[in-house]
Amino acid sequence: MSYGIDTHGGHGTDLAQVEGDPFADPGLPHHTPRRTDIDARAANRAERQVAGLFGLSTILTIGFIVAFVSIDKEDTMYVVGLGTINSLNFALGVTLGGSLLCIGFGAIHWARKLMNAEEIVDYRHPMKSSPEDTADALELAKQGVADSALPRRKLIWTSLIGAMALFPLAPVIALRDLGPLPHKKLRGTLWDKPEHREIVHANDERRLKPSDFALGTMISAKPNDLESLEDLAKAAIVLIKINPQEIRSKELADRGYRGILAYSKICPHAGCPLGLYEDETHHMLCPCHQSTFDLADFGRVVFGPSARNLPTLAITVDDEGFLVAKGGFDEPVGPTFFERGDA
Amino acid sequence: MSTPETPAAPPSPAAKAGAGVATYLDERLGTNAAGKKNLRKVFPEHWSFMLGEIALYSFIILLATGVYLTLFFKPSAQEVTYDGVYAPLRGAHMSEAYASTLDISFEVRGGLLMRQIHHWSALIFVAAIFIHLFRIFFTGAFRKPRELNWLIGNGLLTMALIEGFAGYTIPDDLLSGTGLRIAEAVILSIPVVGTYVQFFLFGGEFPGDDIIPRLFIIHVLLLPGIMLALITVHLMLVVVQKHTQFPGPGRTNENVVGFPLMPVYMAKAGGFFFIVFGVCALLGGIAQINPIWLFGPYYPDQISAGSQPDFYIGFLEGSLRAMPNWETNLFGHSISWNVLVPGLILPGIMMTLLAVYPFIEAWVTGDKREHHLLDRPRDVPVRTAFGAMSIAFYLLLFINGGNDIIGLTFDISINNVTRFTQVALIVVPPIVFVITKRACLGLQRADLNRVLHGKETGIIKRLPNGEFIEVHAPISAEERFSLMQRNTYAPLAAGPATDEEGVPTPGHKVAKVRAKLSKFWYADDMPKPTPEEYAELTAGHGHGDDHGTDVEGHGH
Numbered sequence: 001m002s003y004g005i006d007t008h009g010g011h012g013t014d015l016a017q018v019e020g021d022p023f024a025d026p027g028l029p030h031h032t033p034r035r036t037d038i039d040a041r042a043a044n045r046a047e048r049q050v051a052g053l054f055g056l057s058t059i060l061t062i063g064f065i066v067a068f069v070s071i072d073k074e075d076t077m078y079v080v081g082l083g084t085i086n087s088l089n090f091a092l093g094v095t096l097g098g099s100l101l102c103i104g105f106g107a108i109h110w111a112r113k114l115m116n117a118e119e120i121v122d123y124r125h126p127m128k129s130s131p132e133d134t135a136d137a138l139e140l141a142k143q144g145v146a147d148s149a150l151p152r153r154k155l156i157w158t159s160l161i162g163a164m165a166l167f168p169l170a171p172v173i174a175l176r177d178l179g180p181l182p183h184k185k186l187r188g189t190l191w192d193k194p195e196h197r198e199i200v201h202a203n204d205e206r207r208l209k210p211s212d213f214a215l216g217t218m219i220s221a222k223p224n225d226l227e228s229l230e231d232l233a234k235a236a237i238v239l240i241k242i243n244p245q246e247i248r249s250k251e252l253a254d255r256g257y258r259g260i261l262a263y264s265k266i267c268p269h270a271g272c273p274l275g276l277y278e279d280e281t282h283h284m285l286c287p288c289h290q291s292t293f294d295l296a297d298f299g300r301v302v303f304g305p306s307a308r309n310l311p312t313l314a315i316t317v318d319d320e321g322f323l324v325a326k327g328g329f330d331e332p333v334g335p336t337f338f339e340r341g342d343a
Numbered sequence: 344m345s346t347p348e349t350p351a352a353p354p355s356p357a358a359k360a361g362a363g364v365a366t367y368l369d370e371r372l373g374t375n376a377a378g379k380k381n382l383r384k385v386f387p388e389h390w391s392f393m394l395g396e397i398a399l400y401s402f403i404i405l406l407a408t409g410v411y412l413t414l415f416f417k418p419s420a421q422e423v424t425y426d427g428v429y430a431p432l433r434g435a436h437m438s439e440a441y442a443s444t445l446d447i448s449f450e451v452r453g454g455l456l457m458r459q460i461h462h463w464s465a466l467i468f469v470a471a472i473f474i475h476l477f478r479i480f481f482t483g484a485f486r487k488p489r490e491l492n493w494l495i496g497n498g499l500l501t502m503a504l505i506e507g508f509a510g511y512t513i514p515d516d517l518l519s520g521t522g523l524r525i526a527e528a529v530i531l532s533i534p535v536v537g538t539y540v541q542f543f544l545f546g547g548e549f550p551g552d553d554i555i556p557r558l559f560i561i562h563v564l565l566l567p568g569i570m571l572a573l574i575t576v577h578l579m580l581v582v583v584q585k586h587t588q589f590p591g592p593g594r595t596n597e598n599v600v601g602f603p604l605m606p607v608y609m610a611k612a613g614g615f616f617f618i619v620f621g622v623c624a625l626l627g628g629i630a631q632i633n634p635i636w637l638f639g640p641y642y643p644d645q646i647s648a649g650s651q652p653d654f655y656i657g658f659l660e661g662s663l664r665a666m667p668n669w670e671t672n673l674f675g676h677s678i679s680w681n682v683l684v685p686g687l688i689l690p691g692i693m694m695t696l697l698a699v700y701p702f703i704e705a706w707v708t709g710d711k712r713e714h715h716l717l718d719r720p721r722d723v724p725v726r727t728a729f730g731a732m733s734i735a736f737y738l739l740l741f742i743n744g745g746n747d748i749i750g751l752t753f754d755i756s757i758n759n760v761t762r763f764t765q766v767a768l769i770v771v772p773p774i775v776f777v778i779t780k781r782a783c784l785g786l787q788r789a790d791l792n793r794v795l796h797g798k799e800t801g802i803i804k805r806l807p808n809g810e811f812i813e814v815h816a817p818i819s820a821e822e823r824f825s826l827m828q829r830n831t832y833a834p835l836a837a838g839p840a841t842d843e844e845g846v847p848t849p850g851h852k853v854a855k856v857r858a859k860l861s862k863f864w865y866a867d868d869m870p871k872p873t874p875e876e877y878a879e880l881t882a883g884h885g886h887g888d889d890h891g892t893d894v895e896g897h898g899h
């Protein structure tokens with residue numbers, strides 16, 4: 001064989017027998033007794049310490065019960081370094097933690113001071129079975145195979161493999177109703193529906209008017225009569241007002257209303273809601289992975305991991321002067337999915 | 344301890360009762376034979392062997408506190424209006440899951456403590472697994488016959504990360520919901536099936552009503568069940584294969600030296616369990632963690648800035664932040680590399696490399712022996728350097744997960760932090776590799792120097808020629824053995840390309856690759872002196888005039 005290991009051998013095992021080998025294994029060092037092994041007073045002291053710890057644990061457990069029944073769960077207290085905290089939680093944690101620690105330290109102190117401290121040696125055996133055992137096992141296995149009649153009855157073997165390969169399909173199929181098929185659901189939002197085109201404030205759901213905006217204002221909004229979080233997760237928008245001269249293109253300005261522009265609030269990278277808008281630069285920053293979009297320039301990505309610009313929503317005002325969407329988004333909002341494509 | 348001949352004392356009532364129970368069990372289960380084998384089983388001692396124990400104990404604490412939480416937690420996305428004692432949120436709409444977590448925190452006495460113990464022990468659990476894994480890696484404890492346990496450990500690590508993420512998510516607060524949204528985007532990015540997987544997992548579009556109860560059952564039954572089974576096998580393998588030990592005088596590959604299970608390890612390990620539990624309980628009492636009431640309930644259009652996931656998810660956050668914004672659109676379909684690579688492919692590669700490392704190393708060394716003695720990290724420089732390099736890579740990702748915080752703290756633009764990370768991810772690991780390898784070889788050299796020249800005594804002597812030198816004292820046989828017992832491998836040879844008749848040797852190309860790798864692994868190791876060389880080099884020792892002997896260049 002051209003390969004295989006070539007070692008100088010672990011000194012100490014192989015070379016231990018060599019006369020005068022400077023690297024020979026000198027064997028286990030002698031056991032040095034502890035103080036508690038030779039001094040009865042030290043040993044007695046250790047016993048009292050262990051018992052003291054176990055006793056303290058008992059007291060702390062009783063303290064836990066007392067705290068549980070006597071401290072009001074809304075009480076707070078001031079603890080140096082921790083500030084104002086819930087008294088009950090503090091008392092319960094300290095008594096429980098203390099009682100457990102006392103048991104732990106007691107047991108370890110006992111082991112270290114009073115239990116026999118002489119190391120003992122156990123021998124290992126190779127994991128591999130002995131050749132006799134292996135031969136016996138092989139013999140038994142052969143007998144088993146012969147008894148099964150399999151070698152002569154190939155048909156059983158083939159059909160069994162087929163059956164075993166197919167039966168997992170049943171449980172897999174049974175999972176079918178975990179959810180509906182995606183169809184085109186990820187492509188649209190509630191704005192596509194004419195009855196959901198009123199733009200309302202994200203928190204108090206009042207309808208928004210152009211007069212709610214000064215230069216630099218940012219307001220989070222959503223469509224009227226929203227029913228589910230699933231709709232909100234796609235339809236959420238932000239509106240900002242930019243000085244119309246600073247909007248990069250007429251096309252974009254036309255999608256807005258007198259400098260008010262509407263963008264999806266859902267980051268095209270991984271779906272986090274956008275939140276940090278800087279008025280001077282018109283940059284919108286996603287707090288999750290810092291994709292940055294230029295809202296004066298069609299939501300162009302100026303930095304970060306987002307591969308897509310932030311989608312705009314075309315808006316206008318209705319007869320009563322309230323802001324409304326002209327239609328849905330031109331493209332799917334939120335994170336990319338396989339069937340999305342460039343559209 | 345020798346006892347003088349005293350008449351045997353009558354057995355105490357406790358001993359009698361113990362013997363009674365043992366007999367009862369033995370007559371039904373044959374337990375006495377198992378006891379004979381295991382009661383005095385030897386476990387070697389070293390502080391680093393406690394890391395796995397910490398992981399085990401925190402898992403037990405998680406089971407206990409987790410069961411308590413299930414008694415009060417309502418895994419439901421049903422919307423409710425909060426009217427509990429926490430005033431700032433009264434009247435807010437939220438899921439039942441979030442409301443019940445508020446109730447656990449404010450209405451159930453001891454509930455907040457249990458929640459906080461649960462969360463602290465979750466962090467300790469994952470951290471202990473990581474450090475335990477480092478111990479196994481750097482000491483070579485994964486080598487034959489323990490490769491299978493390495494794989495089980497890897498499975499446990501992966502599941503622990505998912506389990507932690509699921510637990511973190513089910514309270515349905517604003518912070519964890521945001522994490523879930525990102526996880527959803529990662530699932531959507533899977534080519535071909537991603538959209539379907541997402542719809543099946545969430546029962547429709549994000550967020551839906553199904554994900555909280557589904558994550559709940561994954562969190563409290565599915566994963567804990569599998570993990571419990573795997574942990575049991577993991578520990579059974581440790582018992583069957585016996586624990587590894589660090590080399591030292593009297594500690595060989597054929598024995599195991601340490602303290603017996605009964606009573607020393609029962610007391611030490613049992614005591615240590617209570618210490619871990621006690622620390623978690625204390626933390627739960629004094630250190631607030633995951634105050635979900637401050638984050639508010641989850642709404643998919645709300646976000647809090649500067650939010651951070653639990654530390655073990657940080658590297659994924661960092662990789663998502665560091666990835667360039669690549670996406671491919673072809674034939675009406677999209678592949679978002681910017682999410683797929685950092686969210687799935689990179690962690691997949693990292694976990695796979697970790698899992699197969701023992702097999703790669705065994706192949707390169709050609710070493711088929713059983714190993715029960717641990718390596719000192721310096722003695723295997725290339726492995727140690729690989730480990731350090733991987734940790735550096737992981738840490739860079741982790742740090743980039745907080746790039747906004749770093750940017751704010753040090754007043755650097757976040758963009759620059761990210762660009763720095765992108766470069767560093769490629770440049771730093773190789774540098775760490777080289778530095779670590781050199782440091783290991785340096786330490787090997789220092790060991791060799793110590794063996795050949797002894798230790799410094801601090802005594803300065805003046806030679807007749809006026810030169811001052813420090814007297815070196817020879818080291819003990821124990822230390823000499825410990826420093827020099829390591830394996831030394833010679834790089835494998837590829838063998839001839841053709842056999843005697845000129846027929847190409849099958850597999851020669853593979854053998855050549857392997858020989859190259861093997862050379863890379865071992866060519867720089869410091870050779871160990873043979874006993875003869877040792878005798879030669881140390882002749883005249885103890886006179887203090889051996890100062891000029893330089894180990895470097897020896898053995899070539």
Ligand code: HEM
Pocket residue numbers: 402405406408409410412413416444447458461462465468503506507509510511512513514562563564567570632633
């Ligand atoms: C290996 C294990 C586990 C890890 C890493 C883990 C982690 C977590 C985390 C990080 C949380 C969030 C806690 C918070 O609100 O701050 C959590 C919540 C929870 N866990 Fe676990 N857990 C584990 C095992 C279990 C088990 C075995 C159970 C039950 C049998 C359980 C039951 C729960 C419940 C009911 C909650 C939600 C209640 C709440 O958050 O207050 N966990 N888990």
Ligand code: FES
Pocket residue numbers: 267268269270271272286287288289290291304305306
């Ligand atoms: S989700 Fe916005 S940058 Fe990732």
